[in-house]
Amino acid sequence: MSVYQVEEIETGNPAPIAEAGFPFSAVVGQERLQLALILCAVHPGIGGVLVRGEKGTAKSTVVRALAQLLPPVVDETGSRPARLVELPVGATEDRVVGSIDLERVLRAGEQAFRPGLLHAAHRGVLYVDEVNLLHDHLVDVLLDAAAMGRVHVERDGVSHTHPAKFVLVGTMNPEEGELRPQLLDRFGLTVDVAASREVDVRMAVVRRRLDYEADPAGFAARYAGADRAEALRIRDAVDRLAHVRLDDVELRRIAALCAAFDVDGMRADLVVARTATAHAAWRGADAVTEEDVRVAAELALPHRRRRDPFDEPGITGEQLDEAMRDAAAEVEKAGSASGADGPDSADGAADRAPGAGRGPADGRDPANGGGPDSAGGGHGSEATDDSRRESGDSAAADLDADAADGPGSDPAGGPGADPADRPESGLGRKRSGPDGTDDDPDSPPDGPGSGGRERRAGTPVSAKVAAPRWEVPGIGEGAPGRRSRAESRLGRVVRPTATTGTGLHLLGTVFAAAPQQRARGRVTGPLRLAAGDLRGAHREGREGNLVIFLVDTSGSMAARDRIGAVTGAVVTLLRDAYQRRDKVAVITLRGSEAELVLPPTSSVDIAVRRLAGLRTGGKTPLAAGLLAARTLVAREKVRDPRRRPMLVLLTDGRATGGVEPLPRARAAARGLAADAVTAMVVDCERGLVRLGLAAELARELGGGCVRLAELTGDAVAGVVRSAA
Template identity: 65%
Template sequence: MAQAGTGSEPGFPFSAIVGQDTLRLALTLCAVHPGIGGVLVRGEKGTAKSTVVRALAALLPPVDDGNGGRPARLVELPVGATEDRVVGSLDLEKVLRDGERAFQPGLLAAAHDGVLYVDEVNLLHDHLVDVLLDAAAMGRVHIERDGVSHSHPARFVLVGTMNPEEGELRPQLLDRFGLAVDVAASREVDVRMQVVRRRLDFEADPAGFAARYADEDSALARRIAAARAALPAIELSDTELRRIAALCASFDVDGMRADLVLARTATAHAAWRGAAAVAEEDVRVAAELTLPHRRRRDPFDEPGLDPQQLEDAMRDAAEQANQPEPEPEPDPDGPGGGAPEPESDGAASPDGAQQSAEPSESEQPGPVRAPERPAAAPSAQFKTRLLTIPGVGEGAPGRRSRSRSAQGRTVRPTTEPGRGLHLVGTLFAAAEHQVARGRRDGRMVLAPGDIRGAHREGREGNLVVFVVDASGSMAARDRLSAVTGAVVSLLRDAYQRRDKVAVITVRGAAAELVLPPTSSVDVAVRRLRSLRTGGKTPLAQGFLKAREVVLREKVRDPQRRAMVVALTDGRATGGVDPVHRARVAATLLAGESVASVVVDCESGMVRLGLARDLATALRGAYIRLGELSAEQVAGVVRAGTAKLAA
């Protein structure tokens, strides 16, 4: 845990930072009103994200700890932190020494009235991110665990930084952050020179450099304290509240969190500029900070806010804000009233027609010998069934398959070597021997055999290799549209489960790795939308290419388990005995203990069953394209060696 304001060497001054005006404003507003819910900082490496965050802590008002004032802390939460370390746990020393059940506070308690900083927040376990965001929004932490019930205040400025190239946060978690800022290094030569010059000056003489900006930092600190004190008296009129509601409605954001955060941010900005009431300019600034990341309802939506769209929304919101209050509706049971008219059923919902991505069973496309052409646009996407790898792995944190993890939830105590100590299990194991051991003075007597490790389980992200049949036999527009729609749906699922993905297309004379393994699955979607189709079906090359990708990734990341998802009708063509060669290649891939799923894309009344045969050779799972939707068929498909799911 790092603490700002307690070290002997000064940090880089907040007022000395060059550029990054939007980021500095967002952090300042959260310092004025911690209830905003924190700031998510997205940007490439080397953009001073950490420097700005660390400099902020020195500007926060001193904390009254009962013994006087102390500087506000900057608490850094490592990516590998356990839930016990974050929220707290039993105080083992008190339990063993005094026999008392006591609570040992965690990092959230240490960050109270300070800054909680999470670098690479996108790599943190999702359940820990949920804990942080809940505490940031509520200002308190409630713990019910290990036989302890405890609650304590935890008001802090939450700041998470991330590099989007290393994987995105799920949209549900993006929405939980109050504000979001994208940062990038300036392309102006003079600005870059100034950044380098100030950094070199600071490294040469940290104390002297800090002294030059001490007055500016002190003025900023006083202004933050004054804005905090003025915050309760800031007026938010119905006119500005209507403007806020109209803005959020125009951007079609989900839920009401955006409205609340926008209102809090506008109020904080009004306090920051010394105004007595929220005005249109405060709402505009707040909208620029609160709405961009909430527009990413789909994982593949581009982040950011179109300036023209914001202008149009502000103009429409102004019209809404200036409208008079609506007259109350007359009482239908009063004079001249009467029974209300029955509500109309309205038009029939089109949802049913949009759910199915599978072509009609009556389709019987004949042989296709059309030249190579662009693929049809993907059909409507859907929520896919969960595809998992059997067993328990030890891969990178994610949300797909079960894994043993030092950061996961404690499942049970174990006598096997574990990660961390299971306190309750250890105490229970020792309790039954206390009489025999002659316990005295209320102190528990422990023996080495009492120690119990914590068996923890979480979820891991996997390597998902898609083998997409883009050959002539799949080139009927409706059919391939359904297939590409299914692949996009699977890619969305992989994004949300924090997988790495690779895409291999099979057509013509070879298989092509159109996307090497990556965590940026939105790139995969762009490649898929430019897919070319036509030609023969070299399935054998597709499975061999998948095997090559899996083996190469095993060298780079031995703990990440792999799953191959093949979308094909199974009709291998081209060369000598292509069907036999495809089965041999599938058997070779299965020999690497790679989990696999074959999604049968065959349509028509007469089915050859070739895709099922491939699934047998792969010793993996088999499902039809229409069964891929979670809404049509509930359940989990577990791909694995020597397993065939009908």
């Protein structure tokens, strides 16, 4: 029950009462998250909130409670409470943006549009739980709508536009996989939440939850006054927002902060400006101050520092303090240079960019209808262009570009590299910028104007590498991804089908019904349909797979100076798995047995952290490793039967562990081939004399074989497919 429904009851004009939700003001220990949600409610142009955190931290509870504080919506049907619309992970694009109204088209012959969930969320909250599991192109659609404030649909012969201004909130558990850095940047604010370790706070959380479950209505009534005050404060802030001043001093501070953190593009500057303005309005102030800018930076900048898939988002307090001091020095320097009259003097006005000094609310581009994203480059199309570049229609092209340009890692630095450059474990942490240089923010620059940074001790040298385009043959039906072909509800329509498929194939249905119209007595009027006329749409897209890395870390690999190159190849392949939305598992071969160092997970950055402590030495239990991989495949097939497996074995083929090690390894390989497990072997053998054992093992597995140098050199010789 919203606070506005309570208000109507008290004034004698009751509205329908919904079940009492947990009050917003009763939430304990999530003040930062509550503030971020409030600021987005004050200024939806901020772009929404991404809530990252462990399970059981009241993420969903706080989001649902926010909807009760939003002002009622007045539309063509009258006044109604703001809605909380929840988007399921398995939703289709038609359900999200809307589609043609087939019922009216087929029965009445009228062209009509049926709105989707984005229309229902207008002036409310659109909540996506587990947004990291949502298909990428749907995330693009949501973020575009949140940034533009409207939805434009061109499909099935229908052209339709409707407003869609809502507070977008996504929640995710990083352990289940991360969003791509491009999508992270599109969220306005990000909040990391965790359960408090203070005993008193934990007691308060449990006590309030138990009290709510015992008497939801009574509990909500106790906090109705506090929720009403919060709702009125939001309403006042919305009214005040257009009058809040953002002068050149604070705008310079914002620009200096974003430059100090070296964020990509200009979206960060815009979001910080909008958030600072909203925070000032929330405080009841008429102008943005340094404190507003700091709060905005804390919420808007941490996740924008994540460029490489293996980078951790976040900004420490010390880093923010230093950046704020540098920004203050920049402001003071500009003030001194502008003369005694200050930066707002008439002499300095001509040097300022057009529109400077206006807040996000009153600085909208009239040519774009004053939309919330019209400040984005002055064209209002920044988000749309990004969406087109990252859309599913060009996924293959984008993926090729990502693979070709993405920085890889060769910890050994290639043959003949200085051993001092290698980490002890053979795997170090690499943060790469777009030019392939180390982008570790904690490392000092090489020198003034160098643009590079000094590599940490133990950080692998990187080379421009690309992973081969490996895929599982055939057509699967697994989770959406970017590796192998699969039947998909979200893919392109291939053909109509009479018995199976996803969605209705309109043309197929019409063509099936057309020859029957005379027999059914139709002369004029709507098309006469029968159940047998309906045709489904057979769609094909891409799926993510289960990629099992079987890594030889035996003594022979370390002794022959190959472990560094091997772990560099693993990083390259893990980055590729991240881009293609695979689940990954890692098994190492060392000593007398194989060890599952990483159970199957969608969080590829966890795999890199786990591999950082690899131990080397001992014999090569190759047969044990292949048997462990076969057992893992069988177990995962029970848990997720639709996700098809792929084995990537990195070894020189020298099996030395156990009795009759090589024959047993070959027998285990034949067992995997019998289970139809797609396999690829990375041959790590080097030197003038080559035994070719890895290639023989690949033949037993029924898979392909690629040389290690092709994964750690400057280019890949060609496209390698498992079907070849």
